Amino acid sequence: ETGVTQTPRHLVMGMTNKKSLKCEQHLGHNAMYWYKQSAKKPLELMFVYSLEERVENNSVPSRFSPECPNSSHLFLHLHTLQPEDSALYLCASSQGRGYEQFFGPGTRLTVL
């Protein structure tokens, strides 16, 4: 595997389900990010991790819970989501904060 990978690529879940999104970067980077992109809307930065420490949380509801066990892996745990949470969830990594970011292919999430 090269670059940034994300699984699953597509996810359909009910509002009472619990699921997790996974991101892995193979670039030796120190920073990882979660973004949300709703249809025809700009990127919304959700969380930033630098050296496995959360450094930014942009007023994201608590039904989204990030986890960064090491510098290569990032998770986004989902529970009791709402239909308006349906979106493309993108993971990115960079050498450090402020450097160019490289994106994974995204997870297309649909909440029923």
Add this chain to the structure above:
Amino acid sequence: QKEVEQNSGPLSVPEGAIASLNCTYSDRVSQSFFWYRQYSGKSPELIMSIYSNGDKEDGRFTAQLNKASQYVSLLIRDSQPSDSATYLCAVNSEKLTFGTGTRLTIIP
């Protein structure tokens, strides 16, 4: 005032013409500037990086940076239908900030 501003478009350009995409930013201490291309339903892909004033060319793409005017642009020469996408400008000061993107359509 938005930190990074782009015209949302859509910008329509005939095939073979030059497409010009513009971006302005508010933080004067910004040091690094990037252009990403995003096809519909796909993730953003880094296509150009520029760090100093002037032009930087890579194939059909040219990035232009003017720090005094706080302005960065992307020119696409000999536009192809495959260039139809949304182009995101990203600017680094303390963190990387993305613009909202310009939707470009190349008309055959």
